[in-house]
Amino acid sequence: MKSTVLAKRYAKALFAVGKEDGAHEQYGAALNSMANLFASMPEVQDALTNPVYPVEARAKVMEHLVKSMGASPVMANFFQLLVQKKRANILPELAEGYQALVDADNNVVRGTVISATELAGDLSAKVKATLEKITGKQVVLTTAVDPSIIGGMMAKVGDLVLDGSIKSQLTGLKESIKGSE
Numbered sequence: 386m387k388s389t390v391l392a393k394r395y396a397k398a399l400f401a402v403g404k405e406d407g408a409h410e411q412y413g414a415a416l417n418s419m420a421n422l423f424a425s426m427p428e429v430q431d432a433l434t435n436p437v438y439p440v441e442a443r444a445k446v447m448e449h450l451v452k453s454m455g456a457s458p459v460m461a462n463f464f465q466l467l468v469q470k471k472r473a474n475i476l477p478e479l480a481e482g483y484q485a486l487v488d489a490d491n492n493v494v495r496g497t498v499i500s501a502t503e504l505a506g507d508l509s510a511k512v513k514a515t516l517e518k519i520t521g522k523q524v525v526l527t528t529a530v531d532p533s534i535i536g537g538m539m540a541k542v543g544d545l546v547l548d549g550s551i552k553s554q555l556t557g558l559k560e561s562i563k564g565s566e
Contacts, residue, residue, distance in 0.1 A: 389482075392475040396482035399463060404490075406459065413480075413487050415460040419450065420480035423473070433473040443468050493523045496542030499531050501550075504538075516542050 399416070403409030423430050432438065432446045447468045451461040467473045488495065498504065498512055509528060516524045520542055534550035541547075 388475045389478050391472065392478035393482045395467075395472070395475065396479050396486060399479075400483060400486040400490075402459065408457065408459070409487060409490075411457060412460055412463075413483055415454060415456045416476075416480045416483050418454055419456075419464060420476045422450070423476045430474075433468060434471075436471075440469065440471070443473070447473070488525075491523070493525055494520055494543050495525045495527070496540060497527050497529060498538055498540045499529045499534065499550075500538040501530070501532055501534050501536050503530055504528055512538070512540065516540060520545065 399412060400409060403412040423433065429446075429450070433443050435443075444465060447464050448461075451464055456464070467476070467479075487493075496516060498509070504512070509526065513524055513526050516526070524542060534552045535555070536551040537549040537554075539546070539548045539550050539553075
């Protein structure tokens with residue numbers, strides 16, 4: 386929990402600098418690239434966070450990563466700050482927090498639609514339009530298939546959960562029959 390709060394603070398500070406510079410989109414892209422590299426390569430994570438290595442060695446590793454990414458000087462300094470303060474371990478949470486700030490600034494919400502079978506393109510577009518109407522924001526949807534819901538679909542957008550799956554309806558029916566006995 387503490388790292389999430391800390392990540393949000395760093396994300397908020399970086400976002401404020403990015404808005405001031407007019408480069409918040411580029412900062413987000415660099416942050417996402419570094420977070421993806423950090424999460425997908427355990428050796429990078431180890432090189433940046435393992436306390437066995439001196440901070441200077443971790444800083445050199447970050448310097449090489451930043452050079453290979455071609456990150457801006459502001460992002461290079463930010464990544465070096467994370468290493469110096471021994472906060473590189475919060476990179477994935479920091480990237481998520483930063484993306485949430487960018488989304489809120491752009492009036493965008495992210496959502497997931499889970500269905501029993503793959504959604505056709507026109508149905509996916511209708512679901513997206515309906516969710517945009519409900520939320521009043523632009524919706525970026527990801528779809529997933531879960532055959533265990535039997536039929537129908539579930540939509541999750543932020544805190545909003547719409548469950549029209551047959552599985553949940555059957556569960557509700559089962560509970561109501563149990564309750565009436």
